[in-house]
Amino acid sequence: MLILILLPVAFLLPPGAGAGEIVGGWEAQPHSRPYMAYLDIKKGNYGMCGGFLVSENFVLTAAHCNGEKITVILGAHNIKSKRERADWRRKKIPVRAKIPHTQYVEKTDNNDIMLLQLKRKVKLNKWVKTIPLPDAQERITPGTNCSVAGWGMICPGMGRTLDTLQEVDVEVLKNDTCRKYRHYNASTMLCAGDPRKGKDSAQGDSGGPLVCKGTVQGIVSWGPLTPPGVYTRVSTFIPWIEEQMKKLQP
Numbered sequence: 001m002l003i004l005i006l007l008p009v010a011f012l013l014p015p016g017a018g019a020g021e022i023v024g025g026w027e028a029q030p031h032s033r034p035y036m037a038y039l040d041i042k043k044g045n046y047g048m049c050g051g052f053l054v055s056e057n058f059v060l061t062a063a064h065c066n067g068e069k070i071t072v073i074l075g076a077h078n079i080k081s082k083r084e085r086a087d088w089r090r091k092k093i094p095v096r097a098k099i100p101h102t103q104y105v106e107k108t109d110n111n112d113i114m115l116l117q118l119k120r121k122v123k124l125n126k127w128v129k130t131i132p133l134p135d136a137q138e139r140i141t142p143g144t145n146c147s148v149a150g151w152g153m154i155c156p157g158m159g160r161t162l163d164t165l166q167e168v169d170v171e172v173l174k175n176d177t178c179r180k181y182r183h184y185n186a187s188t189m190l191c192a193g194d195p196r197k198g199k200d201s202a203q204g205d206s207g208g209p210l211v212c213k214g215t216v217q218g219i220v221s222w223g224p225l226t227p228p229g230v231y232t233r234v235s236t237f238i239p240w241i242e243e244q245m246k247k248l249q250p
Contacts, residue, residue, distance in 0.1 A: 028167040030077040033149055035131035036165060037061070038079050039116075039207060043068035050150040050208030052216060053130045056121040058245055061207030062219050062232065063100040063114040070095040072118060075127040079151050080163040089127040093118045099244050101237070108183040112221040112232045114207075115241060117248050132215050136238035144172045146192060146212035148220060150205025170194070172212065173228050181223070181230065188236050190218045193227030 037051035037059045044067020051061035051072065059072055074091040078084050097117040104111045122128055140146075149167035170193045178184045178191035192210060210218030210231045218231025 028165040031127050034127050034129040038073040038076055040071040041067035049206045052209040057118040059116040061114050062112045062221055063104040065207045066100055077165050078163045091122050109222045110185050113237050115244050134215050134235040138235040140172050140212050140217045142172050142174045144212050146210050148210050150208040152205035188233055190231040190233045191228050193229045195227045
């Protein structure tokens with residue numbers, strides 16, 4: 001088990017800078033999160049992000065993960081493994097349509113959510129599966145233990161990433177804990193990651209899912225270099241997600 005190091009950096013990343021390294025976590029059991037998507041982004045603010053499969057041809061991620069061209073990789077664990085690249089279980093699919101929320105604000109990262117329509121439907125199996133979304137306006141109780149995963153940086157500011165999927169458990173916190181952040185909006189954002197435990201998502205993990213009791217409650221969005229982090233509150237956007245998927249579904 002690989003234990004990651006939390007650096008004692010106290011200043012806050014502004015919204016738009018993104019969040020994303022798994023801090024205080026460990027390597028995930030290979031293919032234990034078959035809903036995870038790796039986003040290879042060309043000509044965007046970020047070269048890579050996370051995401052998650054919500055239907056056979058739709059992936060959800062963060063709006064700040066947008067770029068000129070996005071390719072989605074499903075069924076991966078070691079993203080750079082040549083052996084995995086040749087494995088029939090791994091799927092590399094171009095994105096047909098990118099639908100960032102129309103009210104996404106880059107300066108504050110409010111409404112930081114984007115739906116990606118894949119060019120073809122993927123066959124669901126042991127290694128590639130969807131993950132359930134919450135009910136509209138569902139509220140997760142503070143104190144709930146959740147988890148987050150990604151391929152992002154492990155040391156803030158040092159540019160080092162791991163090839164294998166990392167994961168960490170985080171606790172949902174009261175909104176008051178994150179209201180100290182200037183742009184925190186409790187109706188569209190969720191606060192998670194106990195600073196006393198030093199476990200957090202933080203660049204590269206952006207767009208990945210915050211999973212609580214088998215359901216996606218948040219999307220890695222932004223925050224400081226130490227926990228807590230800020231996540232897009234998925235339940236707020238269920239009507240928008242359903243509307244967009246209905247419009248685009250062949």
